[in-house]
Structure formats: C-alpha cells, structure tokens
Amino acid sequence: MKLIKISLITFLVVGIIGTSSTLLIAGVERTVHNLSVSGPGKYKAMRAVGTCTFCHTPHNANPTRGLWNRSLPGITYKLYESSTLEAKLNQPTGSSRLCLSCHDGTIALGNPRVGPKGIALGSLKGKTSLGTDLSDDHPISFVYDLDLAVRRGELADPLTLPKALRLDETGQLQCTTCHDPHTDKNPGFLAMDNRNSSLCVSCHRLKFWQASPHALSPATWKGIHPDPFSESRFKTVSENGCLNCHKVHAAAHPEWLLRSQDEEENCYVCHNGAVAKRDVEVEFKKFSFHPVEMSQWVHDPKENPFSMERHVSCFDCHNPHSSQQDVKGISLSGTEVAQSAFEYQVCYKCHGVSEQSFSSIRREDNVTNVRIEMEPSNPSYHPIVAVGRNPSVSGFEPGYTPSSIISCSDCHSPHGSDYDMLLKWEYRMEDLTSESYQSYSLCYRCHNRNSLLSGVSGFPHSKHVVDGRTSCSVCHDAHGSRKNPSLINFMVRDRTEKTIVSFSKSGRLDFQKVGMNHGRCYLSCHGSDHDPKEY
Numbered sequence: 001m002k003l004i005k006i007s008l009i010t011f012l013v014v015g016i017i018g019t020s021s022t023l024l025i026a027g028v029e030r031t032v033h034n035l036s037v038s039g040p041g042k043y044k045a046m047r048a049v050g051t052c053t054f055c056h057t058p059h060n061a062n063p064t065r066g067l068w069n070r071s072l073p074g075i076t077y078k079l080y081e082s083s084t085l086e087a088k089l090n091q092p093t094g095s096s097r098l099c100l101s102c103h104d105g106t107i108a109l110g111n112p113r114v115g116p117k118g119i120a121l122g123s124l125k126g127k128t129s130l131g132t133d134l135s136d137d138h139p140i141s142f143v144y145d146l147d148l149a150v151r152r153g154e155l156a157d158p159l160t161l162p163k164a165l166r167l168d169e170t171g172q173l174q175c176t177t178c179h180d181p182h183t184d185k186n187p188g189f190l191a192m193d194n195r196n197s198s199l200c201v202s203c204h205r206l207k208f209w210q211a212s213p214h215a216l217s218p219a220t221w222k223g224i225h226p227d228p229f230s231e232s233r234f235k236t237v238s239e240n241g242c243l244n245c246h247k248v249h250a251a252a253h254p255e256w257l258l259r260s261q262d263e264e265e266n267c268y269v270c271h272n273g274a275v276a277k278r279d280v281e282v283e284f285k286k287f288s289f290h291p292v293e294m295s296q297w298v299h300d301p302k303e304n305p306f307s308m309e310r311h312v313s314c315f316d317c318h319n320p321h322s323s324q325q326d327v328k329g330i331s332l333s334g335t336e337v338a339q340s341a342f343e344y345q346v347c348y349k350c351h352g353v354s355e356q357s358f359s360s361i362r363r364e365d366n367v368t369n370v371r372i373e374m375e376p377s378n379p380s381y382h383p384i385v386a387v388g389r390n391p392s393v394s395g396f397e398p399g400y401t402p403s404s405i406i407s408c409s410d411c412h413s414p415h416g417s418d419y420d421m422l423l424k425w426e427y428r429m430e431d432l433t434s435e436s437y438q439s440y441s442l443c444y445r446c447h448n449r450n451s452l453l454s455g456v457s458g459f460p461h462s463k464h465v466v467d468g469r470t471s472c473s474v475c476h477d478a479h480g481s482r483k484n485p486s487l488i489n490f491m492v493r494d495r496t497e498k499t500i501v502s503f504s505k506s507g508r509l510d511f512q513k514v515g516m517n518h519g520r521c522y523l524s525c526h527g528s529d530h531d532p533k534e535y
C-alpha cells in the first residue's frame with residue numbers, strides 16, 4: 001500500500017516538478033502539512049485530496065520553483081525592526097509568501113488556486129498563526145550574503161552553512177531556510193535540530209558564546225517559580241541555548257526577539273532561584289539597589305555613553321552572550337571602550353562621564369564624577385585604577401598591602417544592598433555616630449580597627465572617631481581627593497543639608513601634611529576652631 005502511494009507521488013512529482021528528490025518528500029503524508037482526510041493534524045479536509053495540492057499546483061507549464069497553488073495574500077506585513085539590524089528587509093518574497101498564505105491566519109486553508117474547491121478548513125488560529133505582524137518573528141526575505149556577514153560581524157559566511165540550511169535561489173533567507181515543510185523528522189518542521197542551539201549557531205557566531213554559562217550549564221528547573229522551559233522540548237539551560245532568552249516567533253519584546261516584555265524579567269525567569277544557583281532578583285529588592293525596573297528598554301547595544309538617557313539594565317553590565325562583563329565601558333581617560341577589561345570601566349560608563357545629579361553629601365571639593373575623583377594623578381585615591389600613592393599606609397587586614405588593587409565591588413554590591421549607596425557593609429556617614437566595628441565595618445574589612453584607633457598613622461583617630469563620634473566620612477572621601485593626601489576631602493554639608501565642617505576663624509578650610517605622620521588642619525567643627533591645629 002505504502003509502496004503504491006510513494007510511486008504515485010513519485011509519478012506526480014516527476015511529472016509536475018521535474019525533480020527526483022522525491023522519496024524524502026513522501027514524508028509529508030505523515031505530518032500536519034497533510035491537510036487531506038488522511039492527515040494526522042487537527043486541520044484536515046473531510047474528503048481525500050492530494051497532499052501536495054495544498055501547496056503545489058500540477059497545472060503550471062513552467063517547471064521552475066514557485067508552483068504555488070495558493071493565492072498569495074496581498075497584505076502589507078509589519079516587518080521586524082531593531083537598532084542593530086543591518087539587513088534590508090523586504091515584504092515577504094518567494095516561498096515565505098506561500099507559508100504565510102496559511103500561517104498569517106488571514107486566508108482559509110482549504111483554498112488552493114487550482115484544484116478542488118470548497119474544502120471547509122477555516123484559517124489557522126493560535127500559536128501556529130504568526131499573524132500579519134512579523135515584527136516579533138525572526139527576520140525573513142532578505143539577502144544574506146558575505147557583505148552582510150562582514151558588515152554585521154558575528155555571522156557565518158553564508159557559503160559555509162550546513163547543507164540543511166538553504167537560502168533561496170536569490171540568496172534570501174526565507175521560512176524554508178529554517179523549516180522544511182515536507183518533513184517533521186525534526187519536530188516543528190525544522191531543517192535542523194536545534195538542541196544546544198545548533199540551528200542558531202550555524203549562522204550566528206557570537207564571539208563569546210561557546211564558553212558562556214548559558215551555552216554550557218546543565219541546570220534544570222528546580223520546581224519553584226514558573227518553569228521557564230514549559231514550552232520547550234528541552235529541559236536544561238545548555239540544550240535551550242539561545243531560546244533561554246529569545247523566541248523566534250511571537251517574541252514578547254519584538255526588538256531582539258526577547259521572551260519577556262519586562263527587560264529584567266528575561267533574566268529573572270531563571271535568576272530568581274528557579275534555575276540558576278543564586279536568587280539575584282531579591283538583591284534588587286533591598287534597601288538600596290540599581291533601579292533596573294525603572295528604565296524599561298532604554299538600553300541599546302548601540303548607545304553612546306556620552307549622550308544616552310539615564311538608565312541601568314542587566315545588559316549594561318553583563319553581556320548576555322558571554323560569561324563576563326564584555327560590555328561597553330569608559331576608560332581611565334574618559335574614552336569609550338567597546339569591551340570593558342575592568343569592572344570600573346563598566347561603572348564609569350554611567351558614573352564616570354559627568355557629575356552625578358542625585359543629591360548626596362557635599363564636600364569641600366564637590367566633584368561626584370567618580371572617574372575624576374579617582375584620577376591616578378590626584379594626591380590620593382583608593383587603588384582601583386592604579387596602585388595607591390602612599391606606600392607607607394599600614395594597619396591592613398591580611399590580604400591587603402599598600403600595593404593592592406581593589407575594585408568598585410569590594411565596597412559596593414553592584415545589584416543591591418541592605419546598606420545605603422549599595423555599600424557592601426555598613427558605613428555610617430552621619431556625624432555623631434558612636435564608634436563600633438559595625439558602624440564602620442566597610443572600612444574595617446581592610447583597615448584593622450585596633451591599629452587605626454591606636455594611632456598607626458600619627459593622627460589621633462580615637463579622639464575624633466570614638467570620643468568625638470566623628471564619622472570617617474566627615475574627613476575622608478572614600479573614592480579619592482583631588483586636593484589632599486590621605487583621601488581628605490571634608491564634608492561641608494551632610495545629606496540633610498546640615499553644616500558639618502566649616503571655615504576656621506581666619507576663614508580657612510585646609511589640610512596640610514607636614515611630613516610623615518604629621519599634619520595641620522584649619523577648620524571649624526563640633527564647635528571647635530582649628531586655626532590651625534597640628535598632630
């Protein structure tokens with residue numbers, strides 16, 4: 001019986017289409033693309049009709065491609081758009097128009113141009129109907145040539161694609177590049193199995209992808225929160241690959257075809273504890289946090305740090321295609337770098353290009369551009385971008401020396417913190433704070449409390465910090481000082497606008513270092529006038 005069928009088809013095909021690759025095509029019988037009464041799907045005719053008839057017409061004298069037996073929709077489709085797309089997209093062309101003649105859901109399925117009429121089949125509904133808005137679908141109907149691959153970068157030379165992935169005879173990428181409508185050997189009529197993103201990476205050669213945790217992690221859903229893989233055949237992060245975050249069709253956020261409408265939700269679906277080890281979502285719900293939920297989709301891979309609107313998103317700090325912070329940044333000298341090599345370069349993208357507008361402590365030298373505060377030419381700075389200026393600092397906790405390099409995230413939690421200013425540990429910045437390990441634990445993580453309070457530096461810290469209840473923040477600027485050694489940059493007003501340190505009687509506000517472990521201050525504070533006072 002089967003043999004008879006196949007030979008019938010062979011006859012049909014050789015006769016009609018004039019090719020011999022027919023045995024493969026016989027498989028269409030067993031797929032939902034067989035709309036005849038014998039078809040396995042939910043859309044099928046009430047009577048026997050040729051399987052091929054729904055797409056191919058036998059009555060066409062011209063034996064080239066495009067023997068489509070469908071009236072093609074005369075619709076203007078909404079096309080995919082993004083700021084990064086290089087290709088010039090056309091309205092659907094070639095075989096994609098055939099697919100859309102059923103899959104845009106506008107035309108009744110049982111309506112071939114030639115052949116049996118009046119087959120009541122209705123039109124496609126639900127998930128398999130892409131609609132006429134194709135902006136949430138992978139781009140189609142554009143020329144994919146070497147020129148595009150070079151202009152875009154991270155794309156394979158189209159001549160090197162696996163045989164299964166075929167561009168049409170005009171070199172265009174179509175629905176049929178990814179799908180073979182004749183066989184569901186790979187589920188979803190895919191031309192190639194997409195386990196571990198093998199389909200996607202045949203074309204997309206993302207620079208850091210192969211080593212990234214999203215390409216490699218065997219993690220599965222842990223049974224809490226919604227299952228991010230509920231619509232997928234694959235159950236691990238590595239098997240899902242690109243489709244952990246992207247959707248080829250019906251993407252909730254059309255630009256870049258992302259799965260979730262809320263920017264950070266694309267990541268939280270797993271980084272809320274559902275799949276990934278750590279629950280990162282809770283970190284953004286702490287007392288202070290980077291406001292990733294506030295600025296939806298302002299971030300753009302093409303943005304210019306010097307003119308972009310204020311915002312922050314996961315993708316500003318993490319390259320989702322990598323394992324590291326391979327994102328844009330700003331260098332020490334204030335110029336843009338395409339890939340940050342250091343964490344501070346990422347932070348400088350937003351905190352090192354201009355003065356910060358949010359209200360904060362006011363200091364004697366009130367610069368808030370962190371890059372300027374930490375310039376290695378300043379008299380003092382915490383050693384982040386370069387080794388510090390003072391080789392004789394002592395009293396460190398184990399692990400630190402005057403030649404250590406530290407990072408922004410040694411003091412700040414980049415996501416969020418229970419403490420103010422994203423600080424990793426408590427640091428009381430208000431005047432008249434009672435000294436304890438807890439009050440200044442941020443500093444005491446690296447600077448031994450006993451050494452400091454017993455006077456290693458020559459400065460009577462104990463007298464000021466313990467007896468006078470003066471916060472470190474009143475005298476020191478945790479980032480650096482453009483004017484003084486020892487990170488001295490006095491706080492003139494606290495965050496409530498209260499005056500803290502002011503001019504001495506003679507009108508001076510000054511710190512002078514007079515040799516090792518000696519210095520002199522001109523100022524007025526806590527009702528005491530130093531005009532000057534020496535230690």
Ligand code: HEC
Pocket residue numbers: 009012013017019021022025026028029033034051052053054055056095098166168176181182
């Ligand atoms: C759902 C629509 C659909 C059905 C049903 C269908 N085809 Fe096709 N067929 C296509 C499309 C689209 C192409 C063009 C493929 C391309 O451009 O790569 C095609 C191309 C072909 C080709 C050219 C060789 C090739 O692979 O490019 C042959 C031969 C063919 N079809 C035979 C058949 C036969 C025989 C049947 C019935 C058993 C059939 N088709 C059913 C859509 C269909």
Ligand code: HEC
Pocket residue numbers: 032033035041042043054055070095096098099100101102103109124125126128175176179180181184187188189190
């Ligand atoms: C004659 C109408 C028709 C044409 C033309 C057609 N399809 Fe389909 N297609 C269907 C029907 C009917 C289904 C089953 C839908 C359902 O069950 O919801 C389907 C299902 C699919 C599915 C989903 C299969 C699955 O297992 O989930 C894919 C993918 C698909 N078609 C791709 C294509 C592509 C690509 C083309 C063009 C080459 C095409 N179709 C042309 C009618 C058509």
Ligand code: HEC
Pocket residue numbers: 096099100103127128129130138139140174175176177178179188190194199231232243248249250
């Ligand atoms: C870049 C590759 C690619 C292109 C181009 C492409 N598809 Fe798909 N399509 C896929 C993949 C991958 C899936 C499976 C999605 C999944 O597993 O989540 C899919 C799924 C589908 C489905 C099943 C419904 C669904 O959302 O899962 C239909 C129907 C479909 N495609 C039709 C089309 C049509 C029609 C076109 C052309 C307008 C097209 N596809 C173009 C890769 C592609």
Ligand code: HEC
Pocket residue numbers: 081082083084085086087088138139144148152155165173177178194199200201202203204242243246247248255256257
């Ligand atoms: C046959 C090659 C091919 C396959 C397979 C393929 N793509 Fe593409 N994809 C392209 C090309 C070419 C572009 C257009 C790039 C451009 O014009 O800048 C593109 C564009 C995209 C875009 C939009 C890029 C932008 O800048 O807006 C996304 C997202 C994307 N692809 C994801 C995927 C995913 C996920 C898969 C696997 C399911 C996949 N692609 C499979 C070739 C392919």
Ligand code: HEC
Pocket residue numbers: 084197200201204206209214241242243244245246256258266299300301315320321
């Ligand atoms: C962890 C989530 C995630 C995974 C996994 C992922 N992407 Fe993306 N992708 C994104 C996000 C988010 C964007 C949005 C652009 C941005 O801000 O960088 C994006 C943008 C893109 C773009 C367009 C912009 C650009 O940077 O080129 C392409 C193309 C793309 N992804 C393809 C892929 C392919 C192919 C894979 C699998 C090999 C993949 N992505 C895996 C999240 C992901």
Ligand code: HEC
Pocket residue numbers: 213214217219228237244245266267268269270271275276277278314315318320323
């Ligand atoms: C489908 C689940 C899933 C999605 C969606 C996802 N991730 Fe992941 N991610 C993981 C898993 C699993 C790991 C491996 C480490 C682990 O288990 O915590 C990982 C690792 C990471 C790492 C590296 C951590 C390390 O230990 O080196 C970063 C950074 C990261 N993801 C960021 C993101 C961002 C940003 C997004 C959104 C654009 C995102 N992820 C979306 C599952 C996911």
Ligand code: HEC
Pocket residue numbers: 264267268271276277278280284290292312313314315316317318343409413414415
């Ligand atoms: C301001 C920059 C910044 C933003 C915004 C940001 N991150 Fe991070 N993230 C970092 C840095 C720096 C690290 C490494 C230091 C650390 O672990 O504390 C990190 C670490 C991670 C890790 C690894 C944690 C682990 O150890 O398992 C994951 C996962 C992660 N981030 C996901 C996200 C997600 C998801 C978002 C958005 C909701 C996000 N990040 C937003 C800078 C950022």
Ligand code: HEC
Pocket residue numbers: 288289290291310311312313316317343344346347348349350351356357358408409412414420421422423
């Ligand atoms: C893409 C931009 C962006 C990047 C990159 C970025 N931030 Fe932020 N940061 C912000 C925004 C937006 C705020 C909220 C206040 C504002 O609008 O200025 C903020 C606030 C802060 C605050 C003050 C929090 C408060 O409670 O007032 C600190 C501290 C901070 N960021 C540190 C960092 C560090 C450290 C890095 C690098 C790991 C970093 N930021 C990277 C945009 C960014």
Ligand code: HEC
Pocket residue numbers: 379380381382383387388389390391392393400401402403404405406410411427442443444445446447472473476478485486487
């Ligand atoms: C992660 C470790 C670390 C933390 C936390 C830390 N420091 Fe430092 N600090 C250093 C290192 C390393 C140096 C040495 C720099 C040098 O030799 O110039 C230093 C130097 C200093 C200096 C002397 C600078 C000079 O040029 O003489 C002062 C003052 C200082 N820190 C104050 C503080 C205060 C106040 C805090 C709390 C807000 C703090 N530090 C938190 C590591 C740290």
Ligand code: HEC
Pocket residue numbers: 344347348351356360361368370374382384406407408409410411412421423427429473477478479
């Ligand atoms: C030694 C600890 C330490 C390091 C390292 C550190 N910060 Fe800070 N940062 C603080 C403290 C403490 C504050 C609170 C304000 C103050 O004390 O003046 C702060 C405040 C901030 C603020 C809020 C605005 C402001 O200036 O008051 C931003 C933004 C900031 N830091 C960014 C950074 C960036 C970016 C880096 C890395 C280049 C960094 N910080 C490194 C301790 C540190």
Ligand code: HEC
Pocket residue numbers: 392393394395440443444447452456457458459461464465470471472473474475476486488513516517518519
């Ligand atoms: C009243 C002002 C004042 C306060 C408050 C203050 N300091 Fe200092 N600190 C100084 C001065 C002045 C020096 C410079 C001493 C010298 O080398 O001449 C200094 C030096 C230091 C040094 C360098 C030590 C060395 O070995 O060279 C560290 C570290 C330091 N302070 C940390 C702190 C910490 C932590 C706090 C809060 C617990 C704090 N300071 C509070 C004024 C102050």
